[in-house]
Amino acid sequence: MxxxxxxxxxxxxxxxxxxxxxxxxxxxxxxxxxxxxxxxxxxxxxxxxxxxxxxxxxxxxxxxxxxxxxxxxxxxxxxxxxxxxxxxxxxxxxxxxxxxxxxxxxxxxxxxxxxxxxxxxxxxxxxxxxxxxxxxxxxxxxxxxxxxxxxxxxxxxxxxxxxxxxxGGMDRVAPGVALNPHPEADEVNLEVSEAELLLLGKAGLPQNPGEKGRGLPRRGPLALDLESLLVIQRHFRKIGRHPTDLELESLAQNWSEHCRHLIFNSPLGEARAGLFHHYIRRATLEIQRARDDSFCASVFVDNSGAIVFDEDYLVTDKVETHNSPSALDPFGGALTGILGVNRDAVGFGLGARPILNRYGFCLPWPGDRRELYRVPDGESEPLLPPRLLAEGIFRGVEVGGNCSGIPTPQGFWWFHEDYRAKPLVFVGTVGLIPREEKGRRLHQKRARPGNRIVVVGGRVGLDGIHGATFSSEALDSGSPATAVQIGDPIGQKLLTDALIREARHRALYTSLTDNGAGGLSCSVPEMAQESGGCIVDLTKVPLKYPGMAPWQIWVSESQERMTLAVPPEHLDEILELFRRRDVEATEIGQFTDTGQCVVSHGGKLVMDLALDFLLDGWPARELPCEVALPPDRASDPELEAEKTLPPPPGEIQRLLLEILARPGIASRQELALRFDHEVQGSSVLKPLVGPGRVDSAATVVRPRPDSYRGIGVSQGLWPEATLLDPYSAAAGAMDAAVRPLVALGARLGRIALLDNFCWSKPKDPQRLWLLKESARACYEVAVAWGTPFISGKDSMHNDFSGYDGQGRTTRLSIPPTLLISSLAILDDVRRIASPDPKAAGDLIFLLGTTRRALGGSVYRAHRKLAGGAVPELDLSTSKRLYGLHAQAVDRGLVASAQALGRGGLAVAVATACLAAQLGAEVDLDQIRSHGCCDEAPDRAILFSESPGRLLVTCSPENAAAFEEIFQSWDLPVARIGLISGSGRLRIRGAGGTVLVDTALVELASAYGTDWRDTK
Amino acid sequence: MTAPAVMVLTGTGINCDLETAFAFRRAGARTKIIHVADLMESPQRLFQSQILVLPGGFSYGDHTGSGNALAIRLRHGLATFLRRFVESDRLILGICNGFQVLTHLGLLPGEPAGAPDFTAKLNPEFRATGQDSTSPAPGCATDSRRVALLSNRPPGYVCRWVDLLAEKTTSPWLRDSGALHLPVAHGEGRFWAPPAELARLANAGQLVLRYARDGKPAHGEAPWNPNGAALDVAGVCDPTGRVMGMMPHPERAIDFVQREDWPSIADKLRRQGRELPEAGDGLALFRAAVRYYH
Structure with missing residues (x-):
């Protein structure tokens, strides 16, 4: 009680x-x-x-x-x-x-x-x-x-x-929050020793008197290093006073890796302006300069990026991660993650309507039985077992997407033992926004001096305090439990509808943004840049319970909130609108042009900082980098041996069936059933394709019901290859994201990209070199293809420092993971080529060159083989090939087209058969005789994950015309077999040896394996 | 005749209102989307329309049982208006969550309720606890809920396309429909009624939409019957046929390219040199409702 x-x-x-x-x-x-x-x-x-x-x-x-x-x-x-x-x-x-x-x-x-x-x-x-x-x-x-x-x-x-x-039954428990109120701002003395400053940065400010906070003496990490703290110390010396705790917490939030992307914005190797400007943004600027259309409408400046959809609409896109919260509470973390990225669409311009969610889960191996703890006693604060982690994450995205009425057709899952301590939860949202409404260009926004600051959505509690600084630190026992929160999708749905369907339409506000990481302490100063200052009264902020300290109100990340700039003449109208729609809205201050961010609480000034210092005062520093290439990257003794010794009978077929059953390759149908992908009535190419219901690497929606214009979306990553060859791994990720759209018939010139770098050990010069090489590949591929980046996000600290069952210190880091998300504008969805073959008798073509390189492949992971050469992407060949394929699709010559992905040709052919519920006859010697591969043994041709390849089927009537399109260019195109009505997949290798001869039911049984059963 | 006016509810977590309104416009109706709060404030606005639609979604997040919370809100303040609406030769459609709301409101299956013998049907798992705390309380003695939409069997949310058979019925909603291919997307869609009630509804021809497999009833088998519904029931109407509720989403199936199998069908038609169709199966339902007023 x-x-x-x-x-x-x-x-x-x-x-x-x-x-x-x-x-x-x-x-x-x-x-x-x-x-x-x-x-x-x-x-x-x-x-x-x-x-x-x-x-x-x-x-x-x-x-x-x-x-x-x-x-x-x-x-x-x-x-x-x-x-x-x-x-x-x-x-x-x-x-x-x-x-x-x-x-x-x-x-x-x-x-x-x-x-x-x-x-x-x-x-x-x-x-x-x-x-x-x-x-x-x-x-x-x-x-x-x-x-x-x-x-x-x-x-x-x-x-x-x-x-x-x-x-007489269970007790009647009404859990209430009992705070020991300390609603004051404290002065903090920074004139202390460097050791004390370091402790301040790592462990945070001393706890408010009497506050419990898991019994910790400090509030949790500020994640400010000594250099930053010395800059802050000098600043306050200059203005002649001590900072308040709220000012220090604000600076910590705004200078966090999470908010400022310090690593991407600091000089690194040849990227003197930082990786973001030197490689990512420069690629987009060069592409924009080279083409004379207005494809990119808004890049890197807003909550999402945007491209032109048609004369009347823009499409927005943004992909986020929510890794640290999901490691602690997978359900709450994934749910708040997807709702958070929804608000990146709603927070674009003057408000875009979310029309599609995408997801990507990098998960620990399901059968991993390692026991890991956040504290050394070997029993308390264990990491969740892989199955519970995965199930919680799935349920979070299910609830978030379904309850919000946003279709979630697109996604992937990826299993690797090094995601054991920190799973990666990628969530993305595509939005649609009219280019103009009531004479306003909706992608432009500007808070003006005198505009009222209005906070809309849920009340503020202790939820998520230190979320921004927390995700900038490794996960350990000091991780604050209050970082964990559970979302309210319905509350956010009400907010979104009131905002976009009513307030925007009535032009009641001039700017808006999402309250994400750092809460008000980040969103208000960021918007205040538009007008040049702000003044806020924290006493007005509605609280879940009394007794919160001012700094807690200011940095709280309580979810489902947005901040608006409202002209005073519309204030009453907008507050009344939100009241009627059951959405809490409160005026908490106004925007100014004083250049200062001013905050008061209970009549007392608790913050008065120059905006430029708050947002850009952080010290830039040179980041060290050091080449890191493993010695065994090129060797592959197994392939050498096979030159003289063919694989034993049955071995290839057994490997194919085992690989089909592996988590990550086996069917993702469970998620397609659980994530509503039909809501809004927009779905055209679904997550499951063909009568056999096989996962599709790309999906297509048609956001305007009165038009056949569509949006194709896909994703690509290759974490297994990053340590072997970061450049080729990143190029492979780019290609894996783009090629499924190309297969549909998308033209490269209509594709835009998003980057999400999830890295680990960000202080390690070798990891930073990997990062730099990945960014360089992003630049070169994007420019070669003319596919601009429009938005991105990075998450640098995906490391765990904890203990095993015996109390021994254990450190785990994720494999550096670059996710590329892609979207394409498709002129007429009725003309796309879907991935499932259509009819027996159709001919099978393999487009692109197969390399004699198995590095980074599922095959090598399955055989537990380290190292290996990573196959390279040929930029000019792929560009020409993709363009001509799009022509072939446009002319209606293609019955099906699939991007070869994980598991290479073997898995592609097998899943094509399963999708179509038809058999196939494939002859690998056809690939050799057409010069479409390196000199390579059968297992390399079947399992190499060489980029740049498409598997196409054509009706016999169209086959000649299809081949002709590529002939004059001398491109690698091989006719490798045909679709059959036999219900069997037969693959012949060198000299006609039968490598695979198996019935569809066998393939289906392997492909249908439940990930939970994995050892 | 002018096109009928359709009122589509929104708010509280409803999320299929835009596409549902579009489907009616495609079928030739005029549509107005109205927020529950605005309708409750001036319930007589109901009568500006001939057709009322409760679209799919997650009203109140499905908390306290899907559709229950919105039904509670509508029952207090709109009940008499809704009854008058039904009695005045107008149509009501509840899709998915809207269907769940209509059953909680007692508008479906729509017989006047006798006082149900609650204790007799009490789950034997729940032994009597000394006194019956669940007997009707003063002020809410009548509870007209006689059927329910329960958790799916197998459990969990399911989004997939299903085949349906429309019974030969006088319901204006289905008079142009026979076999239908539509998507479902729900976690609590298993139609349930006490055996006697089920038989009565079947005899009265109110179980108008059934899950099917190869043109025959699905006989409860998953995935053809996606939720374990009794007698494969996917949709029911009231005795007049004018009020209908259904779990599948016809508004997500008004165009050919919304079908999950359209690429295969399109390929076949193209090889035969034939044109692709424009409409999906769901459109017939909206057209039939519009035609009711011609």
Whole structure:
């Protein structure tokens, strides 16, 4: 019970489910299968609502009736719904202050049901009760609790049946936030020793007096290094006073790697202006200069980048990562990640409507049983096991996309043991925005002096404090638990609709931005650049609970909030609009042109800093870099041996089936079913293609229902190759993102790109060299193809420092990962070539050269072979080949086209057969005789992941015309076989040896393997 | 005849309103999207339209059971207006979450409710706890909910295309439809009713839309019946046929290129030298509703 205020009581409403509840049955199966509770015999789930307040019995009865259902969902008040038939009762609720969407919805219904809302001291909470049948030892109960609840956001209470009966059921818990209020800003003395300054940067400011904060004496990392702190020290000496804690926290947020991208903006090797300007942005500028159209509408300046869709609309795109939060709470992290990137679309220009989500999950190997901990005692704060990590992340994106009504057709998953401690969660959102509305160019925005600062969306709590600085540090035991938060997709949906469909249309604001990392402390100063200053009163910011310190209000990352600039004459109208739409909106200050960022709290000045210093005062520094190429990168003894010795019979077929069953290659159908990709009615090429429902590397949407113009999207990455050859790995990632769109028939000139660098060990000169080489490849490929970058994001600290079960220090770093996301404008979606072959008798063509290089391939990973040469991308050949292929598609000569991807030709042919539910005959000697490969043994031709290749099928009538298109250019095009009605895949190797001869059902059974079953 | 006016609800987490309104416009209707809050404020605006649509989405995030929270809101303040709307020869369509709302409102299957014998049907798992805390409370003695849309079996959200068979029915919504190919996307779509009620609805011809496999009923088999619905029911109407609710999304299937299998079909047609069709199966439903007013 909270703070024991008189007259307030806790009440508990339990709502049951029908007896044959499939969700409970699935849960039972999962708990048994996970091996955590083999003796569990039955599970019953019950929804619980706990109310704290002073209520009439009649009102509680009305509520219980409304929450239940007369035939399927019995409800009880202050009395357990079920008395017997189980051995243990386990309840999962939220920790105090964690977003509780069910509790919030019930609270919203009370005015309707009762004619009154909850008063200030009253509250409403949702939780879940599980009744477990079976003799369960304590270890099993703990394992079940670990499966059902995340201790960072949820609390678990367990009672035996005996206790439950004695107590009359579970306790009535209304989790309240008990702060020891310290609503003051403290002065911080920076005139201290360098050692003390270093500690300040690493561990943060001393905790407010009396504040618990996980018992830590400090507030959590500022992530400011000594150099930065000395710059700050000098600045305050110059202005002749000490900084406040709020000013220091603000500087830490704004100078964080996360917000300022210091590594991408500092001199590194030949990139004197930093990698971003020297390679990424320069590529776009050169491409823009070379072409005379207005394809790029807004690049690198806004929350998203934008290209022209048609005469009336722009398309925006942005891809983000949410890695650190997802490592701690995969569900909450992924959910807030996808909702956050949605706001990058909404926050573009004056507001774009999100029309497509994309995802990318880099996950630990599912069967990885290593036990890792954040603290050295070998038992507390364990890292989540890979399966729970993956399931939480999937559910986060499912809830975020589906509840928001944004289709999520496009994505990938990627499994690698080095994502064990930090999974990568990529989330992206494409938006659509009219080029003009009411005479305003919607991609332009400008807050003007005198405009009011209005914060819209959820209230501010302790959620996500230190998120920006946290993701700029390695994940360890000092990682603040308050970085974890759970999103509210419905709240954000209401905000988005009110903003884009009503407020924008009525031109009620002049600028807006997302409150992401760093909360108000970043969003307000960034917008204030448009006018030249701002003044904010933190007392006006609506809080979830009283007692927050000013710095906490200022840096809190509570989700689903945006900041608007509203001309004073529209203030009443916009506040009224949001009120009617159930969205909280509050004026907290105004934009100025004083050049200062001024913040007050309770009438006291708590911040007064020059905007330029706040945003750009950080010290630039030269980053060291050092060439890092492994010695074994070119050797491949296995291929040498095969020159004289052909593979043993059956070996290739066995390898193909094993590789098809590997996580990352095997079917992703589970996600296609769970992520609604049909909402908005825009889906054209779906995540699953062909009657055999095989994953597609690209998807297509048609955002305007009255036009056949479409948008194709895809993604590419090659983390396994980065350490071997960063340049070729990055070029391969670019190609892997672009080629699936080319296969559809997209022209290179209509494709735009986004980059996401997720790196590790960012202080290691060798890792920085890898980074530089990757960026160089991005530049050269983009310029050669004329495919500009329009937006990007980096995440540099994907490292873990913790302990194994024996308390030994363990460090893990992700493989440096560059994700390229691509989008293409397609003139007429009816003319695209889909990846699935269509008819028996059609001829199969392989376009592009197959290299004798298996470096970075799934094949080598499967054989556990290190090293190997990474196949290179031929820029001029690929450019010509891709252009001619687009012509062939345009002329209707192509029945299907697929970009060869992971697993090379073997997996491409196998999945093509599965998609079409047809067989194929393939002859590798055809590739050799057409000169479409290096001198290479069969296994290299089948499993090399050489970039630049397409697998095309044509009807016999069109085959000659198709070949003719490429003939005069002397390009690598080979007719390698045909689609057959036999239901078998047959592949012949050198001299006609049968390498593969297998039935579709065998392929399907391998391809259908569940990732959870992986050892 | 002028085109009928269609009112499409939005707000509270509804998210299929734009495409649903577009589908009606494509079928020749005039449409207006109205926020639940605005309608509740002046309920008589309901009668400016001939057709009311509750589109799909996640009203109130599905918390407290999908469709339940929005139904609670609509029941308090709109119930009598909705009844008058139905009685005045107008049409109502609930799609997916809208269907769930209509069942919670009792507009589907739409018989006047006898007081259901709650205790008799109480799940035996839940043993009596001394007194029946769930008997009707004063002020909410009547609960007209007689069917339910339960968690899918197999459980989990499912987004996929399904085949459907429309019963021969007098419902204006389905009079031009036979076999339909439409997408579903839901986590709680398993139609359920007590056996007697199910039989009664079947006899009354109110179970108008069924999941099918190769032109025959799916017999409960996944994935053809994607959620384990009783008698493969995908959609039901009230006794007049004018109020209909369905789990599949016809508004996502008004064009040929929205089908998941269009590339294969298009390839076949092209090889035969034939033109591609324009419309998808869902459009017939919206056209039929518009034609009802001609």
């Amino acid at each position: 909270v703070n024991g205020k008189t007259g307030l009581e806790n009440h508990r409403i339990e709502v049951g489910f029908p007896q044959d509840d499939p969700v409970a049955a699935q849960l039972l199966a999962r708990l048994r299968r996970g091996g955590c509770a083999p003796s569990l015999e039955g599970v019953v789930r019950i929804d619980v609502i706990t109310l704290r307040g002073c209520f009439r019995q009649h009102d509680l009865t009305v509520l219980a009736k409304a929450l239940g259902h007369p035939l399927t969902r019995p409800a009880s008040i202050d009395r357990p719904l079920v008395l017997t038939g189980f051995h243990w009762a386990l309840e999962v609720g939220f920790l105090p202050g964690v977003t509780d969407n069910v509790g919030r919805t019930v609270a919203k219904l009370l005015p309707v049901l009762w004619g009154r809302s909850l008063e200030d001291a009253e509250s409403c909470h949702g939780s879940r009760l599980y009744l477990l049948r079976g003799t369960l030892p304590d270890a099993d109960l703990q394992a079940i609790a670990a499966e059902l609840a995340n201790p960072l956001v949820e609390r678990v209470s367990i009672k035996s049946w005996t206790h439950y009966s004695r107590d």
